[in-house]
Amino acid sequence: AEEELRQAQKMEAVGQLTGGIAHDFNNMLAVILGGLNLLERRLKRGETDVERYIEAARDSANKAAALTHRLLAFSRRQPLSPEVIDPNRMVAGMSEILTRTIGEQIVVETVLAAGLWKTHADAVQLEQAVLNLAVNARDAMAEGGQLTIETANAHLDDAYAQENATKPGQYVLIALTDTGSGMSEEVLAKAFDPFFTTKAVGKGTGLGLSQVFGFVRQSGGHVKIYSEIGQGTTIKIYLPRYYGEETANRPSTVTETAPRG
Ligand code: ADP
Numbered sequence: 001a002e003e004e005l006r007q008a009q010k011m012e013a014v015g016q017l018t019g020g021i022a023h024d025f026n027n028m029l030a031v032i033l034g035g036l037n038l039l040e041r042r043l044k045r046g047e048t049d050v051e052r053y054i055e056a057a058r059d060s061a062n063k064a065a066a067l068t069h070r071l072l073a074f075s076r077r078q079p080l081s082p083e084v085i086d087p088n089r090m091v092a093g094m095s096e097i098l099t100r101t102i103g104e105q106i107v108v109e110t111v112l113a114a115g116l117w118k119t120h121a122d123a124v125q126l127e128q129a130v131l132n133l134a135v136n137a138r139d140a141m142a143e144g145g146q147l148t149i150e151t152a153n154a155h156l157d158d159a160y161a162q163e164n165a166t167k168p169g170q171y172v173l174i175a176l177t178d179t180g181s182g183m184s185e186e187v188l189a190k191a192f193d194p195f196f197t198t199k200a201v202g203k204g205t206g207l208g209l210s211q212v213f214g215f216v217r218q219s220g221g222h223v224k225i226y227s228e229i230g231q232g233t234t235i236k237i238y239l240p241r242y243y244g245e246e247t248a249n250r251p252s253t254v255t256e257t258a259p260r261g
Contacts, residue, residue, distance in 0.1 A: 024201055024205075027201050027202070029060075032057045032064075035053045036053075060202075071205075080121070082121050082122055084242055084244065085126065087116060087126075087239075090123065090126065091151060092110070094130060101131060101138070103138065106138060106145055107147070108146075109149070110149045113152045116152070119241065126239075129212045129215050133212060136208055136233075137180060139199065141181075149174070149175070150173075151174055152172075152173045152175070154170070156169060156171060156238065167222075175236045176234070176235050181229070181230070182230055182232055191225060193206070195207065221239040224238075
């Protein structure tokens with residue numbers, strides 16, 4: 001519970017945090033300004049072969065724009081608009097965007113449980129969370145590999161719930177497993193921290209897992225990472241089971257009372 005609280009406090013502080021990204025941003029601006037200076041010099045000399053300077057500047061500007069968008073989306077923390085979700089349908093519907101995002105070298109396998117429960121969550125954010133995890137899996141498998149997306153009905157018992165500062169009960173599980181680099185203990189300990197990244201400047205923002213953590217927490221769920229260096233990583237998202245529809249379809253129950261007399 002203490003760990004969860006610490007994490008929550010950090011999440012609150014994100015709104016005020018600027019130093020961490022200022023550095024990345026400066027680097028991108030430096031590339032743009034440097035490119036413009038070179039461009040100016042070449043043009044003054046009457047050179048026309050300046051395409052690459054324009055390309056480099058545009059590339060860097062696009063990265064900066066992408067960073068601002070992600071930051072804005074993150075800091076806005078849009079109120080969730082939950083709806084009933086069948087995670088199997090969602091995952092199946094994401095196959096195209098997943099292939100486009102993670103490329104053809106990585107095999108994506110989905111193992112969708114029959115009779116899967118539903119959940120009640122913000123569909124856009126859940127898709128974003130799955131995508132963020134898929135991007136991380138891709139980045140961890142530079143030499144190719146396999147990403148397995150699995151769904152299951154899950155029961156978190158009292159012992160597990162206590163140990164992991166969550167509530168016991170029934171959840172739907174969405175798990176992503178990669179055969180990538182895995183994480184060291186140090187990386188694992190900081191993985192959910194906003195702006196924590198081990199990736200190169202302009203490649204990682206350190207906000208992917210923060211989004212996942214924030215969304216799952218706001219949805220009343222639970223997220224857990226299992227990782228082994230050189231073996232790979234499994235990230236499990238548990239979202240609370242939704243009972244609404246079942247209540248409507250449930251056969252009426254009878255209450256038996258012993259006959260008098
Ligand atoms: P980013 O991807 O922008 O770095 P994240 O918050 O998504 O930010 O991830 C933080 C860090 O956690 C990553 O930089 C990486 O070191 C580590 N990480 C996350 N997912 C994985 C994974 N599937 N395999 C190995 N390391 C990972």
